[in-house]
Amino acid sequence: MIFSPMTVADLDEVLGIERRSFPEPWSRGLFLHELKVPFSTTVLARADEEPHRLIGYVCWWMVGDEIQILNVAVDPEQRQKGVGHTLVALVMHEAAERPVRTVTLEVRRDNAAAIALYRSFGFAEAGLRRHYYGRGDHALIMTWTRPGFAADVAADG
Numbered sequence: 001m002i003f004s005p006m007t008v009a010d011l012d013e014v015l016g017i018e019r020r021s022f023p024e025p026w027s028r029g030l031f032l033h034e035l036k037v038p039f040s041t042t043v044l045a046r047a048d049e050e051p052h053r054l055i056g057y058v059c060w061w062m063v064g065d066e067i068q069i070l071n072v073a074v075d076p077e078q079r080q081k082g083v084g085h086t087l088v089a090l091v092m093h094e095a096a097e098r099p100v101r102t103v104t105l106e107v108r109r110d111n112a113a114a115i116a117l118y119r120s121f122g123f124a125e126a127g128l129r130r131h132y133y134g135r136g137d138h139a140l141i142m143t144w145t146r147p148g149f150a151a152d153v154a155a156d157g
């Protein structure tokens with residue numbers, strides 16, 4: 001796979017996957033907004049072979065010592081081949097390289113695939129945002145905390 005930051009030129013392809021991945025997909029305007037947010041990063045994964053078709057993407061914010069994952073999606077035809085894992089691993093690598101304390105995200109409570117993916121990286125359920133995605137459609141808050149963080153805080157007094 002080839003990784004690159006998202007640009008305006010990528011938006012048609014990104015929206016193609018986005019619309020096939022979510023009941024309430026992000027709009028073009030929302031992706032354009034993310035491109036202007038200084039603490040937002042969106043990384044695309046493309047196929048190695050020409051014409052380097054878009055396979056998936058991940059968008060996250062880094063604010064202070066926290067990362068928030070805002071969006072992850074993989075082309076429906078390319079799922080269950082490890083792409084989602086690679087995209088989340090990219091964010092976790094970023095967390096490991098910097099003084100990041102927590103990584104958080106919201107996920108539909110019935111999204112078993114995504115929940116399993118995040119659990120495999122050590123994310124734990126940290127709460128519920130009721131009706132977050134609409135009436136009766138709750139979001140699970142999942143958090144990864146840097147190992148040893150709680151102990152470090154205690155040691156600092």
Ligand SMILES: CC(C)(COP(=O)(O)OP(=O)(O)OC[C@H]1O[C@@H](n2cnc3c(N)ncnc32)[C@H](O)[C@@H]1OP(=O)(O)O)[C@@H](O)C(=O)NCCC(=O)NCCS
Pocket residue numbers: 021022071072073074075078079080081082083084085086105106107108111112113114116117118120
């Ligand atoms: C969630 C999503 C990104 C996973 O991408 P993917 O490329 O299929 O995931 P991977 O092949 O890397 O799988 C990684 C792990 O995710 C979990 N997983 C993926 N698909 C799964 C499925 N259909 N059922 C259960 N677990 C699944 C497994 O734990 C898997 O590890 P394993 O293969 O060792 O069992 C993808 O299904 C997707 O784009 N869904 C629609 C958008 C979405 O829901 N995004 C998350 C928003 S919070």
